[in-house]
Amino acid sequence: xxxxxxxxxxxxxxxxxxxxxxxxxxxxxxxxxxxxxxxxxxxxxxxxxxxxxxxxxxxxxxxxxxxxxxxxxxxxxxxxxxxxxxxxxxxxxxxxxxxxxxxxxxxxxxxxxxxxxxxxxxxxxxxxxxxxxxxxxxxxxxxxxxxxxxxxxxxxxxxxxxxxxxxxxxxxxxxxxxxxxxxxxx
Amino acid sequence: xxxxxxxxxxxxxxxxxxxxxxxxxxxxxxxxxxxxxxxxxxxxxxxxxxxxxxxxxxxxxxxxxxxxxxxxxxxxxxxxxxxxxxxxxxxxxxxxxxxxxxxxxxxxxxxxxxxxxxxxxxxxxxxxxxxxxxxxxxxxxxxxxxxxxxxxxxxxxxxxxxxxxxxxxxxxxxxxxxxxxxxxxx
DNA sequence: TCTAGCCTACCTTCTGGTAGGTAGAACGCG
DNA sequence: CGCGTTCTACCTACCAGAAGGTAGGCTAGA
Numbered sequence: 001x002x003x004x005x006x007x008x009x010x011x012x013x014x015x016x017x018x019x020x021x022x023x024x025x026x027x028x029x030x031x032x033x034x035x036x037x038x039x040x041x042x043x044x045x046x047x048x049x050x051x052x053x054x055x056x057x058x059x060x061x062x063x064x065x066x067x068x069x070x071x072x073x074x075x076x077x078x079x080x081x082x083x084x085x086x087x088x089x090x091x092x093x094x095x096x097x098x099x100x101x102x103x104x105x106x107x108x109x110x111x112x113x114x115x116x117x118x119x120x121x122x123x124x125x126x127x128x129x130x131x132x133x134x135x136x137x138x139x140x141x142x143x144x145x146x147x148x149x150x151x152x153x154x155x156x157x158x159x160x161x162x163x164x165x166x167x168x169x170x171x172x173x174x175x176x177x178x179x180x181x182x183x184x185x186x
Numbered sequence: 187x188x189x190x191x192x193x194x195x196x197x198x199x200x201x202x203x204x205x206x207x208x209x210x211x212x213x214x215x216x217x218x219x220x221x222x223x224x225x226x227x228x229x230x231x232x233x234x235x236x237x238x239x240x241x242x243x244x245x246x247x248x249x250x251x252x253x254x255x256x257x258x259x260x261x262x263x264x265x266x267x268x269x270x271x272x273x274x275x276x277x278x279x280x281x282x283x284x285x286x287x288x289x290x291x292x293x294x295x296x297x298x299x300x301x302x303x304x305x306x307x308x309x310x311x312x313x314x315x316x317x318x319x320x321x322x323x324x325x326x327x328x329x330x331x332x333x334x335x336x337x338x339x340x341x342x343x344x345x346x347x348x349x350x351x352x353x354x355x356x357x358x359x360x361x362x363x364x365x366x367x368x369x370x371x372x
Numbered sequence: 373t374c375t376a377g378c379c380t381a382c383c384t385t386c387t388g389g390t391a392g393g394t395a396g397a398a399c400g401c402g
Numbered sequence: 403c404g405c406g407t408t409c410t411a412c413c414t415a416c417c418a419g420a421a422g423g424t425a426g427g428c429t430a431g432a
Contacts, residue, residue, distance in 0.1 A: 003412090018293045021207040021291070022293055038413070040389065040390085041412070105290065106352065107204045121354075143329075145369065149365040149366050152359070153364070153365065155363070156343050156349075156350055159350065160344065161339075161346070163290070164289070164342055166289070166292065167289040167292055177342035177343075179335040179338070179339065210421060211421085212420075212421080220378070220379090221378075222422095222423095223423085224378050224379070227376080227377060231422080231423080232423095
């Protein structure tokens with residue numbers, strides 16, 4: 001079970017750095033210290049691997065969201081922590097969040113994995129929608145706009161800012177892009 | 187010269203649909219109707235091809251920006267047309283703009299191509315900065331914020347919205363995400 | 373005569389994936 | 403208890419196809 005977890009870990013790191021087409025089973029085998037054929041024992045095909053990666057990533061998201069909710073007093077604090085989460089996923093400019101990385105290589109994904117990505121974004125979007133609604137109520141997030149639309153815009157902004165910053169390996173691009181959103185938090 | 191243009195055209199379409207790692211010289215040869223070795227005659231390596239693609243794409247951008255400037259009376263109109271441009275690049279949810287598509291497969295790019303992408307974004311950013319500054323002056327774009335930051339946020343938003351919409355092959359994701367930005371235009 | 377543009381044929385390396393086998397732990401059962 | 407079976411996790415060895423790229427030759431036009 002330990003090997004499987006290590007494979008998933010290596011696969012996630014590789015996918016976030018090189019894209020889904022940017023690493024092979026041979027690479028994973030090397031990273032974990034087993035032979036290529038043994039990787040196929042755990043994940044028969046690359047599609048199986050991708051599907052389980054997204055499943056795992058979605059689970060981690062739910063855990064993160066709970067942790068943010070538990071640690072935050074105001075909606076503004078929640079939003080700020082979510083932005084920090086995307087910033088952290090950048091790994092200083094070297095990696096993307098798995099969602100962005102896999103979206104880019106969409107054509108190499110199965111329908112199942114694409115659906116899972118959509119669900120991932122839906123979870124984030126729903127969470128952000130609630131945050132913006134609460135933020136308008138408790139006054140910790142200013143500016144006009146419907147929570148639903150603000151949430152969609154924020155998610156796109158965070159993903160786009162990540163992509164930009166990673167391209168130039170410069171986290172300042174991320175900070176520049178999310179500046180106006182951060183400025184809305186009291 | 188005609189063949190070379192056709193190759194660039196096919197390469198751009200493929201890169202925007204499948205990513206830089208998602209098509210091969212053999213694919214291009216098939217698309218254009220020549221043999222694989224002949225593609226190498228025009229572009230010795232894939233890196234050469236990528237570099238020229240970005241160069242061409244940047245040129246097209248400058249043309250587009252001039253056209254938008256010429257056709258628009260107000261800053262609001264300019265911004266609206268730029269958003270429409272990114273929406274159009276989506277191809278109904280099937281393609282990304284080249285900038286987003288290549289950024290995703292960053293690790294397969296040469297330093298030259300990465301620099302060219304950075305320049306492309308810098309051009310868009312500078313143009314948007316001017317638009318936001320003029321928009322504040324002529325009152326056709328509302329909301330607080332410094333033009334420079336608004337420009338960075340808008341670019342990230344447009345790219346992120348594209349990536350999202352393409353993943354789900356649903357242009358409504360794009361429209362949802364850019365809604366708040368459009369709402370700032372008088 | 374030189375060159376641009378194309379060709380056939382070939383190379384090496386890597387890809388995802390399969391076939392078939394082995395050592396050892398776990399299990400059912402008389 | 404001991405014996406055979408089954409399962410897990412790994413292995414070596416292999417496959418066909420595709421990748422990027424090269425060598426060298428043909429042909430038509432400047």
